[in-house]
Amino acid sequence: MTRQGVIAPVEMANTAPTNVLVVGVGGQGVIMISKAVARLCQENGLEVKQSEVHGMAKRGGSVFSHIRFGQEVKSPLIPQGEADILLAMEWAEGLRWLPYLNPERGIFIADTQRIVPPFSCRDRNRGAESGYINTSVQELVEKVPNAFAMDATSVATELGNARAANTVLLGALSTALEFSQEEWHRVIAEAVPPKTVGVNKEAFVKGRHWVESGETATDFSSDNVISLKEPRESRLEITQAWCKGCDICVKMCPERCLQLDQHQIVQLIDEKRCTGCRLCEWLCPDFAISVEAK
Amino acid sequence: MGREPAGEEYYPDDEVEVLPLMGNEAIARGAWEAGVKVASAYPGTPSTEILESMANFPAKEVEAQWATNEKVAVDVAIGASFAGVRAFAAMKHVGVNVASDALMSQTYIGAHAGLVIAVCDDPGIHSSQNEQDTRLFCRLGNIPLLEPADAQEALDYTRLAFEISETFDTPVIVRSSTRLSHTRSPVRVGNRTEIDCRGFNENPQKNVMIPSHARLSHPKLIERESRVGEYFDQIDLNHWERGDQKVGIITVGTVYSYVKEVLPTASILKLASSYPLARETITDFCNSVDRVLVVEELEPVIEEGLKVMGIATEGKAFFPRVGEFSPEVVRQGLESAGVIESLAPKPLLEVEPLARPPVLCAGCPHTSSYMALRGLNARVLGDIGCYTLAAIEPLEAIDTCVAMGSSIGNAVGMAKAGTETRPLVATIGDSTFLHAGLPPLIDAVYNEVDITVLILDNSTTAMTGGQDHAATGKTLRGEQTNRVKFDELVRATGVKWVKTVDSYDLATLYQTIREAVEFKGVAVVISDRPCVLDPVKIKGQPFEIKAELCVACQSCMNLSCPALVWTDEIFDGHRKVKIDAPTCMGCSLCAQVCPTDAIRLQQRGSGNQ
Numbered sequence: 002m003t004r005q006g007v008i009a010p011v012e013m014a015n016t017a018p019t020n021v022l023v024v025g026v027g028g029q030g031v032i033m034i035s036k037a038v039a040r041l042c043q044e045n046g047l048e049v050k051q052s053e054v055h056g057m058a059k060r061g062g063s064v065f066s067h068i069r070f071g072q073e074v075k076s077p078l079i080p081q082g083e084a085d086i087l088l089a090m091e092w093a094e095g096l097r098w099l100p101y102l103n104p105e106r107g108i109f110i111a112d113t114q115r116i117v118p119p120f121s122c123r124d125r126n127r128g129a130e131s132g133y134i135n136t137s138v139q140e141l142v143e144k145v146p147n148a149f150a151m152d153a154t155s156v157a158t159e160l161g162n163a164r165a166a167n168t169v170l171l172g173a174l175s176t177a178l179e180f181s182q183e184e185w186h187r188v189i190a191e192a193v194p195p196k197t198v199g200v201n202k203e204a205f206v207k208g209r210h211w212v213e214s215g216e217t218a219t220d221f222s223s224d225n226v227i228s229l230k231e232p233r234e235s236r237l238e239i240t241q242a243w244c245k246g247c248d249i250c251v252k253m254c255p256e257r258c259l260q261l262d263q264h265q266i267v268q269l270i271d272e273k274r275c276t277g278c279r280l281c282e283w284l285c286p287d288f289a290i291s292v293e294a295k
Numbered sequence: 296m297g298r299e300p301a302g303e304e305y306y307p308d309d310e311v312e313v314l315p316l317m318g319n320e321a322i323a324r325g326a327w328e329a330g331v332k333v334a335s336a337y338p339g340t341p342s343t344e345i346l347e348s349m350a351n352f353p354a355k356e357v358e359a360q361w362a363t364n365e366k367v368a369v370d371v372a373i374g375a376s377f378a379g380v381r382a383f384a385a386m387k388h389v390g391v392n393v394a395s396d397a398l399m400s401q402t403y404i405g406a407h408a409g410l411v412i413a414v415c416d417d418p419g420i421h422s423s424q425n426e427q428d429t430r431l432f433c434r435l436g437n438i439p440l441l442e443p444a445d446a447q448e449a450l451d452y453t454r455l456a457f458e459i460s461e462t463f464d465t466p467v468i469v470r471s472s473t474r475l476s477h478t479r480s481p482v483r484v485g486n487r488t489e490i491d492c493r494g495f496n497e498n499p500q501k502n503v504m505i506p507s508h509a510r511l512s513h514p515k516l517i518e519r520e521s522r523v524g525e526y527f528d529q530i531d532l533n534h535w536e537r538g539d540q541k542v543g544i545i546t547v548g549t550v551y552s553y554v555k556e557v558l559p560t561a562s563i564l565k566l567a568s569s570y571p572l573a574r575e576t577i578t579d580f581c582n583s584v585d586r587v588l589v590v591e592e593l594e595p596v597i598e599e600g601l602k603v604m605g606i607a608t609e610g611k612a613f614f615p616r617v618g619e620f621s622p623e624v625v626r627q628g629l630e631s632a633g634v635i636e637s638l639a640p641k642p643l644l645e646v647e648p649l650a651r652p653p654v655l656c657a658g659c660p661h662t663s664s665y666m667a668l669r670g671l672n673a674r675v676l677g678d679i680g681c682y683t684l685a686a687i688e689p690l691e692a693i694d695t696c697v698a699m700g701s702s703i704g705n706a707v708g709m710a711k712a713g714t715e716t717r718p719l720v721a722t723i724g725d726s727t728f729l730h731a732g733l734p735p736l737i738d739a740v741y742n743e744v745d746i747t748v749l750i751l752d753n754s755t756t757a758m759t760g761g762q763d764h765a766a767t768g769k770t771l772r773g774e775q776t777n778r779v780k781f782d783e784l785v786r787a788t789g790v791k792w793v794k795t796v797d798s799y800d801l802a803t804l805y806q807t808i809r810e811a812v813e814f815k816g817v818a819v820v821i822s823d824r825p826c827v828l829d830p831v832k833i834k835g836q837p838f839e840i841k842a843e844l845c846v847a848c849q850s851c852m853n854l855s856c857p858a859l860v861w862t863d864e865i866f867d868g869h870r871k872v873k874i875d876a877p878t879c880m881g882c883s884l885c886a887q888v889c890p891t892d893a894i895r896l897q898q899r900g901s902g903n904q
Contacts, residue, residue, distance in 0.1 A: 062653035127868030
């Protein structure tokens with residue numbers, strides 16, 4: 002475990018290419034960072050292939066970019082278990098791509114910042130937890146030999162631009178590749194918007210120092226997730242005589258579990274879907290619905 | 296050959312420049328170097344960047360333009376070829392379906408001046424509705440095909456395609472795939488060769504496809520097929536790498552790189568084309584090895600070709616017909632074929648992954664339309680575009696999605712079936728409506744059905760990254776041009792009920808769609824709120840949630856807005872919600888659906904972080 006040490010540079014052997022996998026969520030700059038790395042390698046006379054999938058990228062989906070460089074590169078895709086470095090700009094995205102990391106000597110660098118997608122907030126029952134991945138930094142560090150987890154977003158926010166989190170991580174990554182700091186600064190200046198060159202260079206230095214200092218190479222603060230109490234069920238009670246069939250509750254029910262019957266009286270059509278949110282109770286102008294917690 | 300094919304001779308030493316290019320950029324560069332004069336395309340992932348990068352070349356050299364759809368793009372290219380200049384069209388695989396009507400006749404006519412079509416397949420269905428194999432279209436239309444494996448070949452083959460087109464009097468397809476189109480690698484580039492205009496060739500027997508002429512042309516196609524096959528045998532395009540003779544692997548395109556990765560010592564024949572096949576080279580190769588394996592993505596096109604030639608071969612018995620190949624897929628196939636020893640599976644690091652499907656953006660103008668349609672309990676016929684994302688939960692507001700423009704035709708059919716009790720609403724984006732929505736709308740009016748059409752006009756082709764079209768008033772090169780007005784266009788088809796509405800006003804939107812649904816006949820609602828990402832990223836004053844007023848009812852969470860996130864605060868057993876201010880663009884929809892008025896415009900200088 003290199004939690005308290007400097008990242009050992011990846012050996013750039015003559016035959017096998019070096020594999021870097023950059024992952025994140027649409028809008029985090031995965032492609033921008035990849036281009037900067039690819040450019041630097043190419044300028045150093047290496048053959049580089051950089052392969053990405055975008056298209057859905059802007060829609061908040063998962064984005065990844067494979068970068069392979071060396072004397073000769075065949076497949077543009079990194080085979081599973083062969084990534085030398087996995088750079089993740091979002092925690093769950095880093096975990097998603099773990100099977101690609103070399104299990105013995107792969108270096109894992111990730112932002113501990115969690116971007117919880119709306120899709121993970123679907124369980125609306127009482128006491129429900131978000132569906133976000135619950136692997137903690139502690140668990141990961143025990144599993145991955147060279148794991149570096151840092152709150153890069155907070156570091157970048159302190160510098161005045163949260164979007165520079167990607168360059169903080171790039172700074173951490175830079176310690177694993179044998180290029181000079183000047184060269185990195187140059188490709189960063191070419192890659193980022195002109196107005197943000199200054200803050201990005203600072204962010205890069207922060208990330209680089211963070212690894213080199215060794216002291217704080219893993220940040221466990223994001224592990225303190227608050228958990229809710231036991232789930233509780235709910236019961237919906239409809240006073241049929243008071244319902245005039247105005248349809249408000251049917252239209253507004255977030256779970257779509259209400260319907261008007263043939264007499265234009267509201268009925269619960271799917272008890273399992275009702276989460277007891279009370280919206281119908283509050284919206285009903287005739288006090289015809291009440292929700293009881295069981 | 297009139298001119299030399301692309302290769303070393305194009306690059307005198309003092310002029311060699313190496314650029315890191317994406318496959319798509321290399322295809323555009325190849326066409327430009329070949330002296331292309333007219334280029335046309337309809338955007339579609341993964342092909343979009345081809346024409347976008349074509350537009351980086353000077354307008355006086357190449358006319359690069361967006362077409363209303365792929366058939367128009369191909370027709371424009373055909374017209375330019377008729378006129379005697381080199382012409383080019385680009386599209387994604389499903390675009391060929393649209394263009395095929397023109398293509399299947401043009402293959403009989405041939406190509407007076409070079410006519411090349413770049414098609415990008417999407418194995419693995421990263422961003423499409425299917426994963427059809429364009430090579431089958433080439434076989435169907437007797438259209439010669441070139442399949443580059445990397446960006447360098449993408450450039451070289453595209454150049455060469457123009458030569459083949461003119462030499463053999465045929466349209467030529469250059470086939471890419473997502474992996475090639477979106478991989479950046481170093482490419483030696485050359486200069487542009489200016490080609491003299493050949494002028495129009497007045498030859499009705501060749502150019503006018505009536506039955507008597509077509510009957511004369513068809514035998515020429517068959518003869519052309521064998522001549523191009525012989526040509527593929529002669530030129531130095533197929534790489535024969537001699538290795539271990541026990542097994543010979545025939546492969547094509549990007550799959551070659553995976554084979555090299557997994558089995559660098561094998562005897563490999565990397566073909567430049569699956570159609571027509573270089574029969575002599577293939578026969579020689581097969582005779583030189585004990586066992587032949589074909590490793591190709593998607594359909595068994597080469598494998599079947601070999602079997603027709605009487606060569607004993609295996610392929611799809613070990614390799615899948617579906618999905619994108621990768622070094623792992625090739626390794627597994629070779630293992631099951633017994634070519635490489637199956638190793639004990641390497642212990643990989645694994646964690647159950649988080650589902651993160653793409654969602655409509657924060658402030659997307661489509662979200663409210665689907666909220667309203669849910670409220671109306673409508674049967675919603677969907678179409679191709681970002682808004683298809685409203686099919687997944689929590690919006691779950693789209694019942695069908697078939698192909699470009701299908702929504703309206705599908706609605707007509709469902710109305711005529713007469714069995715649907717819910718209101719029928721077809722939803723279609725602006726670019727998609729121009730692409731293929733007009734003929735079915737005319738059909739709907741003509742055949743008198745009771746449907747509602749919701750045109751989601753966000754003033755851009757959003758899904759592919761924000762391209763202009765005929766209703767944005769701008770060309771591919773960003774110049775001002777005529778702007779189609781949807782209300783006028785729709786009225787001209789005979790639609791009597793047309794209303795335009797701002798989709799950020801949820802109540803008015805809901806009322807308008809309700810009126811449209813109640814109207815007997817074809818009613819059209821146009822929502823005209825622009826996309827928040829393109830052409831300019833819109834960022835308004837963000838909203839915030841007063842935690843003390845939030846009752847955790849989750850109404851706002853139904854918008855599926857990426858700016859809305861759960862907090863650790865609980866109300867009555869449910870999680871309260873907060874707004875991530877940097878993501879929020881201030882559309883106000885969540886404030887409109889909040890029953891307790893807890894969502895307010897953020898006061899400047901405050902913030903709920």
